[in-house]
Amino acid sequence: MPPGDPLAAFTVELEEIRAKAATAQEALRSATASVQSPDGAVSVTVGPSGVLQELRFGPRAYERPPQALSGLVMQLIGRAQQKVSAQVASAFDGMVGESSAARELLDEFLPAPEPDAGPPADKSDVFMPEQEAEDRPPRPPAPPHRPPAGPPQPQRDQPRRRPRPAPDEDDGDSNPW
Secondary structure (H helix, E strand, C coil): CCCCHHHHHHHHHHHHHHHHHHHHHHHHHHHHHEECCCCCCEEECCCCCCCEEEECHHHHHHHHEEEEEEHHHHHHHHHHHHHHHHHHHHHCCEECCCCHHHHHHHHHHCCCCCCCCCCCHHHCCCCCHHHHHHHHCCCEEEEEEEECCCCCCCCCCCCCCCCCCCCHHHHHCCCCC
């Protein structure tokens, strides 16, 4: 290639862009993130668009109350989505400038990456049902058990209603009901 040939330089640049696009496309197709709770009760996997692909419950999941379990699942899905969004954003590194409009648009739609959590959570940071019981105020004592009341007694001031008479057999032809 001659040193001053703009067409040749453009062709080389175009091939580099195509190679970067193919690499980014493959990275987007294969981007997944899996996150597991510290005690192994729940693990989740999300795909490149952040959609839940897999949800698994370990034996410890059944020790948790349903509300705490659903909260843990939602928390893990959010963390996995943040991880996969970082993978998706890094797939575009080298293709778009860090301060370009395309990068700003990408950053706007992808969740912000989670700040570094630091060392693994200790037991006080992990939800355990016994902690919930300790944090709750004590329940007030239950009211004393009373036997169910009998059938309601008719009031004396109101007249009794007569029972509705049974329909006649021959009335069926003229009554559509």
